[in-house]
Amino acid sequence: MNQSDAVHETVRDRMAPLARLPEHEEPALEVADLAAQGTEMAAVVGADGRYRWLVGPEGRRSAPLVPESMPLTGLQEATELLESLGAGASGAVVVDEAGAPTGFLPLSSVLTVLSESYVLRTGVMGDETLEGETVLPPLVIVCEACGTRNTLHSFDDGVTMCANPVNPHLLAVSWA
Numbered sequence: 001m002n003q004s005d006a007v008h009e010t011v012r013d014r015m016a017p018l019a020r021l022p023e024h025e026e027p028a029l030e031v032a033d034l035a036a037q038g039t040e041m042a043a044v045v046g047a048d049g050r051y052r053w054l055v056g057p058e059g060r061r062s063a064p065l066v067p068e069s070m071p072l073t074g075l076q077e078a079t080e081l082l083e084s085l086g087a088g089a090s091g092a093v094v095v096d097e098a099g100a101p102t103g104f105l106p107l108s109s110v111l112t113v114l115s116e117s118y119v120l121r122t123g124v125m126g127d128e129t130l131e132g133e134t135v136l137p138p139l140v141i142v143c144e145a146c147g148t149r150n151t152l153h154s155f156d157d158g159v160t161m162c163a164n165p166v167n168p169h170l171l172a173v174s175w176a
Contacts, residue, residue: 008071010069010071011066011067011070011071014072014105015094015103016105016106017104018093019043020045021055023052042056051099061089062089064084066092066095076114081110091105136153146164146167146169151163155171
């Protein structure tokens, strides 16, 4: 899938089946019943048909909601969804405009969509005049041998020459 395909594809196109279970029937639910319906989870719904919670092999749990009409590219900005997935949610319940569950968007699908739609951006980060190196103020060292003030951008002990123009010598430094 390229980025232009993702613009037109919605969450509905990637959702997995999700059984709907009226709230009063949840206690009788068995995991085998879900497998017979071709899913691992069921959305428990209230009398109004709106999502209440998920039930599956790991028991009852909550999950974030995602509108089925959301473009896949919108997942990148779905902060609540991404935070829930980062906190351990296994996916999101997909709901229609009325809030009724229509499917489940597993974590694996979200990760696939994010990796497919990620655009590698190239260019300069920050101040382009830095050219990748840290700009530090010059180092000022006074030579112990002659008292000359040396302004340096680098110093290598035993190699750096003193800036004294009359008497060239190795820069003498005491670090005490």
